[in-house]
Amino acid sequence: MTSDRREFVRSAALAGAALAFPGAAWLERARLDEPAAPLRRLPPGAEDGEDYWRLVRSQFLIAPRGIYFNTGTIGASPRPVLDAVLRHMTAFETVFDAEAVDLDALRRSVGGLVGAPPHTLAFTRNTTEAMSWIAAGLDFRPGDEIVMTTHEHVGGMCPWQAAARRHDLVLTQFALPVPPTGAGEILDAWRRALTPRTRVLMISHVLFTNGLIQPVRELCALARARGIITAIDGAHPPGMLRTNLADLGCDFYASSPHKWLLAPKGTGLLYVSEPWLDRLWPTIVSGGWDSLADKAVRFDRKGTVNDSLYAGFQAAVDFHMLIGPERVERRVRWLGDRLYDGLSRIAGVQLKSAGTPAIRAPLVSFTVDGWTTDDLIKALWERAMVRVRHVAEYDYHWVRLSTHVYNTPEEVDRVVALVAELAARRS
Numbered sequence: 001m002t003s004d005r006r007e008f009v010r011s012a013a014l015a016g017a018a019l020a021f022p023g024a025a026w027l028e029r030a031r032l033d034e035p036a037a038p039l040r041r042l043p044p045g046a047e048d049g050e051d052y053w054r055l056v057r058s059q060f061l062i063a064p065r066g067i068y069f070n071t072g073t074i075g076a077s078p079r080p081v082l083d084a085v086l087r088h089m090t091a092f093e094t095v096f097d098a099e100a101v102d103l104d105a106l107r108r109s110v111g112g113l114v115g116a117p118p119h120t121l122a123f124t125r126n127t128t129e130a131m132s133w134i135a136a137g138l139d140f141r142p143g144d145e146i147v148m149t150t151h152e153h154v155g156g157m158c159p160w161q162a163a164a165r166r167h168d169l170v171l172t173q174f175a176l177p178v179p180p181t182g183a184g185e186i187l188d189a190w191r192r193a194l195t196p197r198t199r200v201l202m203i204s205h206v207l208f209t210n211g212l213i214q215p216v217r218e219l220c221a222l223a224r225a226r227g228i229i230t231a232i233d234g235a236h237p238p239g240m241l242r243t244n245l246a247d248l249g250c251d252f253y254a255s256s257p258h259k260w261l262l263a264p265k266g267t268g269l270l271y272v273s274e275p276w277l278d279r280l281w282p283t284i285v286s287g288g289w290d291s292l293a294d295k296a297v298r299f300d301r302k303g304t305v306n307d308s309l310y311a312g313f314q315a316a317v318d319f320h321m322l323i324g325p326e327r328v329e330r331r332v333r334w335l336g337d338r339l340y341d342g343l344s345r346i347a348g349v350q351l352k353s354a355g356t357p358a359i360r361a362p363l364v365s366f367t368v369d370g371w372t373t374d375d376l377i378k379a380l381w382e383r384a385m386v387r388v389r390h391v392a393e394y395d396y397h398w399v400r401l402s403t404h405v406y407n408t409p410e411e412v413d414r415v416v417a418l419v420a421e422l423a424a425r426r427s
């Protein structure tokens with residue numbers, strides 16, 4: 001980078017930072033041209049004050065001129081992840097210096113993180129692809145019923161729509177209470193939705209609409225007792241909530257580590273529980289597709305892929321472990337709770353997320369009286385470049401804000417103050 005360009009980047013970053021957060025000079029560090037100070041591992045249980053989280057934030061390239069509150073759609077990868085991808089890709093293109101990615105080691109690392117034996121995990125590009133493998137890989141009888149809520153993302157839902165059309169199945173969607181008040185009422189709603197023909201429950205672990213953490217363990221037990229298959233849309237939990245797939249007791253789990261785990265875009269995960277390893281039909285096949293002894297690894301036989309993404313995936317798991325899953329979860333939920341509590345004190349704000357922190361992931365959804373969601377989102381963007389998600393699906397039209405480790409309490413407070421100002425204007 002030329003010195004002019006470097007100066008431009010520095011001034012732009014500083015101007016943006018000053019605009020958004022007067023006095024927050026540390027944000028200058030979030031620049032493209034200088035490496036951040038390395039993140040240190042804190043001993044378990046050690047205090048992680050704001051200095052520590054500023055150091056975490058400095059590992060990201062996120063431009064300081066805006067507020068990124070949309071990890072629910074896609075995470076921003078830290079520098080070590082980007083470096084690993086670029087290093088691998090660069091070496092690869094030299095042809096002779098190409099480095100192999102140790103996929104077995106990656107499988108072990110990911111397995112440790114999500115609580116699943118490595119041989120039950122296959123790599124996909126995302127949740128959508130993993131869920132498609134599940135829905136396309138099962139045998140059905142006409143009339144079998146698939147049950148899900150009216151809070152499903154197209155990526156988790158459409159694979160079942162296609163299977164239903166193809167095999168003449170029944171697809172039932174039922175409503176959940178909004179805002180939800182407890183796990184008991186969620187379980188009751190699922191129980192009421194079951195029929196003797198129910199063959200599959202497609203359950204979002206965390207709803208993308210309002211961040212509700214569903215009682216997946218209990219739902220899987222309920223399903224198992226009735227011989228019903230459970231396919232979990234786990235796009236969100238890995239990298240956000242501590243997850244133990246073996247303990248959940250589900251048949252299948254689909255995830256997108258490029259969201260909360262901050263892995264490279266285009267890295268996904270499919271978990272196939274032990275009893276299904278030799279029964280799920282593969283959707284994409286190549287040599288070894290029927291080598292049952294290879295367990296889930298046989299689902300990885302799908303032609304040439306971009307190995308550099310897996311190098312980044314490994315770096316993302318390492319980065320997450322460096323901070324520590326417990327510390328990450330505590331921080332992201334603390335920020336989410338701060339956001340929820342701030343919004344709950346504003347007259348005219350209608351919260352759609354659960355009021356009980358135990359069942360609320362850090363995805364907070366709301367509307368504001370007197371404002372259309374489009375106008376509200378536009379106002380937040382124009383005032384502070386706040387990047388949010390418009391949950392327009394099912395005609396809900398909610399604003400959704402997600403908080404991750406790179407967000408700060410100042411960002412949360414700024415957005416709460418902005419919403420208060422906007423709400424007051426139209427009350």
Ligand SMILES: Cc1ncc(COP(=O)(O)O)c(C=O)c1O
Nearest residue numbers: 126127128153155156208235256
């Ligand atoms: C609950 C849920 N399922 C599935 C998806 C699809 O994810 P991907 O595009 O990574 O397949 C999303 C994306 O936002 C989601 O929130």
